[in-house]
Amino acid sequence: MNIVKLDAINSTNQFLKELVKSNDVDNWTVVTTEYQISGRGQMQTKWISEKNKNLLFSVLIRFNELNANHQFYMNCAISLGIYKTLTKHKIEGLTIKWPNDILAGNKKIAGILIENALVKDSIKHTVVGIGLNVNQIEFPVLLPNATSMKLLLNKDFNRDLLLKEIVDNLKYYINFIEKKEFIFLKEQYEKVLYKIGVVHSFESNKEQVFTGKITGINQQGKLLVEQENKVIKEYNYKEIKFM
């Protein structure tokens, strides 16, 4: 495994993206850091992590051919890779919250940031940023919904071994994308989807609160929610919030 270890960096995704531009970087190159100065979750949210406690890394994945239409399967493959690793370590109550958060119970244990490089409608390569809470046991008051492997299992984990396990599991699931076995990924993903088949409250982007039941995802990765009148509606990310 090609691995670049950094003590502190703005963002491992940013570092890896720039590395790819200026050098011939091997597929599955990993960049890790102990501390991210401006690590980000989504466009606005920051990823807060204590030094030397967690896994913060980015992986480069190159594709021979992946159409942008199939990009949601990246969310499936990456989430499933982390899910599988954590399951092996006997963490209970694991689910994938659509589209790509990893939860243990109702708390977030890992976050993913996927950045694709697109030429026309095909994905040349992807930089996947992963933050996994490993040995951190104290979280800011601002993050009441965060948890870690140590908080849940009361023991320390070897982060180097964990990293290798995750990368191996990512390779396992990415291989299904290479083989275009998308249905398998979709089925595996839906099996462990947070709140699937359960009546739950949501808020739509029109600020309407409603109850419904997640039935799965469609081929574009939109969330399918059965309404009270039994009609199934599709939701884009940002069109629906979990209450």
Next chain:
Amino acid sequence: MELKEIQNLIKFVAKSGANEVKLEMKDFKITIKTGAGGKVTSIVQQVPAATVQVVPQTEIQAIPATEQKTESVNKKTDEANSYIEIKSPIIGTFYRKPSPDKPPFIKVGDDVEVGDTVCIIEAMKLFNEVESEISGKIVKILVDDSSPVEFDQPLYLVDPS
């Protein structure tokens, strides 16, 4: 007129500070315009219609002599036609900046090279950095920041000359 001569002429006009120079000779007509950015565009009309080699940093179009009467109209359409659109490869949300606190990837008047990132299209929490397949100058940005875009929707107008 040799290609070399045309190149020299363009250089001369650019240095002279003139905005526009029209030159008519027996078998062709050439218009050289200098843009605001100091760059030079030229339009060559040749009789009979023939392929003219592209001179670096210039825009040369062969137009049959019979159309010379409607020259001004033609020029407009030709300019519009010579622009290339960068289109959205997917449905999603268009972002001009890498993150909210950063400057935009590209502005009107900027030069864009093949492989440059021109925007992010976010779809289902996947961030797609769209790389340009063409090089040229950004003439117009067709979509507002943070607004939804459809597949194949034009995002930027690029002058490839």
